[in-house]
Amino acid sequence: MAVKILTVDDSKTIRMIVKKAFRPFDCKLFEAENGVEGLAAAAKEKPELIVLDITMPVMNGIEMLEKLKSMPDLKDIPVIMLTAESGKDNVMQIVKMGVKDYMVKPFKGEQLIERAEKLVKLEAKKAEDVAVDASSKFFSLQGDVQIMTMPVKINRQVNTQIEGFLKIKLQDIVKSGISKIILDLSKAEETNMALIKVIVQVLQVCQKVNLNIKIVGTEALSEGLKGFAETSDIKITFSLDEAKAAF
Amino acid sequence: MSELNSFDLKECLTNSIANVFDTMLSMNVEFDGTCEECTTGNRIVGTVGFAGKVMGCINLHIGNRFAEIITASMLGMEIEEIESDEDIYDVIGELSNMIGGDLKSRLCDADLECQLSIPSTTAGSNFKIESKGWIKQERIAFISGEEKALAEVFIKISD
Numbered sequence: 479m480a481v482k483i484l485t486v487d488d489s490k491t492i493r494m495i496v497k498k499a500f501r502p503f504d505c506k507l508f509e510a511e512n513g514v515e516g517l518a519a520a521a522k523e524k525p526e527l528i529v530l531d532i533t534m535p536v537m538n539g540i541e542m543l544e545k546l547k548s549m550p551d552l553k554d555i556p557v558i559m560l561t562a563e564s565g566k567d568n569v570m571q572i573v574k575m576g577v578k579d580y581m582v583k584p585f586k587g588e589q590l591i592e593r594a595e596k597l598v599k600l601e602a603k604k605a606e607d608v609a610v611d612a613s614s615k616f617f618s619l620q621g622d623v624q625i626m627t628m629p630v631k632i633n634r635q636v637n638t639q640i641e642g643f644l645k646i647k648l649q650d651i652v653k654s655g656i657s658k659i660i661l662d663l664s665k666a667e668e669t670n671m672a673l674i675k676v677i678v679q680v681l682q683v684c685q686k687v688n689l690n691i692k693i694v695g696t697e698a699l700s701e702g703l704k705g706f707a708e709t710s711d712i713k714i715t716f717s718l719d720e721a722k723a724a725f
Numbered sequence: 726m727s728e729l730n731s732f733d734l735k736e737c738l739t740n741s742i743a744n745v746f747d748t749m750l751s752m753n754v755e756f757d758g759t760c761e762e763c764t765t766g767n768r769i770v771g772t773v774g775f776a777g778k779v780m781g782c783i784n785l786h787i788g789n790r791f792a793e794i795i796t797a798s799m800l801g802m803e804i805e806e807i808e809s810d811e812d813i814y815d816v817i818g819e820l821s822n823m824i825g826g827d828l829k830s831r832l833c834d835a836d837l838e839c840q841l842s843i844p845s846t847t848a849g850s851n852f853k854i855e856s857k858g859w860i861k862q863e864r865i866a867f868i869s870g871e872e873k874a875l876a877e878v879f880i881k882i883s884d
Contacts, residue, residue, distance in 0.1 A: 488843070490812065491819045494800050533822075535843060562826025563841065567833055583823045584748035615806065630805040665805070 480506040481598050482523055486516035486542065487531040487560065492583075496529050499587030502608060503600040513537025517545055520552050527598050529590070532561045532572075543575055556597040558590070610650070613643040617651075623722055624651050624689075626680065627662040632673045640676055644683050652687045659684060660721045663695040663714075669702030678708050692721035728836050729779060729882055735863045738783075738878055741827040742867055745820060750798045752869045760866035763788070763875035767850045769814065771821030775829050777839030781880035783825045784854055785817065791872035792817055810848070818844035828878065 483505050485496040497507045508523050510516040512534045520528060528546075532539040539559060547553045559572050559580040572580045579593045594600060603611070618625050629636065651659065661680050666673055677693065684691040693714055695703075700714035715721040739756055746752045763786045771785040787795065796816040797804045807813060822844040829841045847854075856862070859879040866875050 489815055489819045489822075491799060491816045498801055533841065533843060562822050562829075563833075564827065564830045567838075583826060584745045586748055629803060631803065 480504045481527070481600060482506050482508065482525040483527045483529065483594075483598075484508045484510065484516065484519055484523065484525040485529045486510045486513065486519075486534070486539065487529075488512055488534040489531070492531065492560065495587060496590065499590045500594075500600075501611060502602055503591075504603050504607075505600065511536075513539060513542030513545070516542050520546060520555065521549075524551075525555060527594060528555055528557045529594075530557050530559050530577075532559060532563075540571075540575065543577065547576065558593055558597070560585075610643050610646055612639055613647045616640075617647070619656075620718070620722075622656060622658060623725070624656050624659045625662055625718070626659060628666055628673075628676065630665045630667050632666055632668070632670065632676060634672055637672045637675050640679065644679060645687075648683050648687050648689055652689060657688070657690055658722075658725050659689045659691050660718060661691060661693045662718065663693060663699055664716075666695065666699060669699055669705075674703075674706050674708055677703075677712065681712075690725060692724055694718055694721045729861060729880065732832070732835050732837065732861075734861055734878060734880065735865065737828055737831045738824070738863055738865055738876060739867075741824045742865070742876055744827070745823045746867075746869065749820070749823070750795060752795075752798065754867040754869045757866045757868050757873070759864045760873055760875045763866060763873060764853070765850075768792075768848070769817045770847045770854065771817040771844055772847070773821050773825030773844045774842040775825065775832070775839040776842070776883070777837075778883060779832055779837045779839050779880055780883050781839075781859065781878060782856070783821060783828065783876065783878045784856075785821045785824065786875040786877070787817055788872065788874065791869075791874055794870075794872060795820065814846040814848065818846045821846075824876065 483500060485493050487493050488511050493509050500507060508519050510519045514537045530539045543557060556578040559577045560583060562583045564582040578597055616626050693712060695714045703709040703712055715724055743754055746754045767789045769787050769792045772782055774782040792813050793804045796807055796813045799816045825841055829839055832839055856879045860881040862879045864877045866873055
């Protein structure tokens with residue numbers, strides 16, 4: 479069962495850093511931008527740990543903590559406070575409030591995990607799940623069409639990453655009832671072997687799992703692909719709309 | 726007043742910048758005098774203010790390219806993966822907050838109590854930030870790789 483963790487911070491940057499730190503573990507992360515949203519999320523989700531910033535608009539972390547401690551069903555949730563201020567008075571105030579731990583920014587993700595492990599049991603995710611998680615940045619859904627968007631630079635590292643999740647991810651897409659996918663290569667700035675490998679891999683897996691695929695790219699890419707035996711016959715469409723209409 | 730005179734603003738600021746860049750971005754910075762060109766041209770300025778027994782502010786002038794590099798590093802992604810300018814502004818704001826938070830803590834420990842504001846950012850090319858009437862100020866340029874930025878801090882005793 480995934481450990482529920484709530485991160486409350488007005489900075490998207492810090493929420494992303496917290497989420498990234500917990501990514502290798504079997505956790506479900508919830509986010510809130512201030513104390514008011516944080517209390518609502520805590521009441522709804524009953525997290526097992528809250529990572530709480532102090533300085534926030536609307537309701538700051540200290541006010542949220544006071545309210546949390548006055549709620550019988552939420553008062554025992556362990557809280558790690560985050561603060562940009564390491565001064566003696568600030569630290570004393572935090573300690574007096576009965577928080578389980580605190581961290582002074584700047585901090586590394588590993589330091590947060592070290593502290594969280596003292597409060598909740600974190601279990602590493604299976605390698606398969608980590609790979610599928612890594613796939614999320616490539617995929618988005620537009621209506622009934624799954625879009626797989628490739629980055630500007632496609633290199634061996636991207637290749638290896640895609641290899642790790644492609645089959646499982648595309649099988650999951652088919653299981654969810656989607657039958658169309660667009661491989662969007664319009665951002666790719668270079669037609670290289672890594673790109674060719676991605677195209678071939680995606681086409682092969684799509685064929686295996688029965689996904690209908692279209693490829694979007696630039697005219698330069700279309701020309702470039704003609705120079706490789708593996709991709710010389712591939713038809714490229716030049717916009718997502720054109721690709722959707724071609725299904 | 727004597728607490729402020731004996732407060733080593735320059736050392737505090739350089740230590741904070743080095744610590745934040747090392748911890749959050751795994752970047753080494755070198756300090757390099759000042760940088761006139763850092764306060765002109767396309768840039769993002771992260772600002773935090775502090776008020777109490779002492780008043781002041783910190784401005785972090787970071788060129789657009791450096792800001793992108795910092796954002797990608799902070800969020801563990803490639804520059805091309807940055808979703809919007811808002812993400813860059815948020816990162817620069819947070820960076821200013823961390824440096825400002827550290828300075829504020831040092832001031833409080835030196836009996837110069839003050840509170841920190843929520844960070845703000847200003848982006849553009851044709852603007853100048855003028856700060857006048859301060860007792861103490863420091864401008865420190867720093868370099869990481871090929872990129873250069875400027876941190877400036879202004880401080881005075883409250884009236």
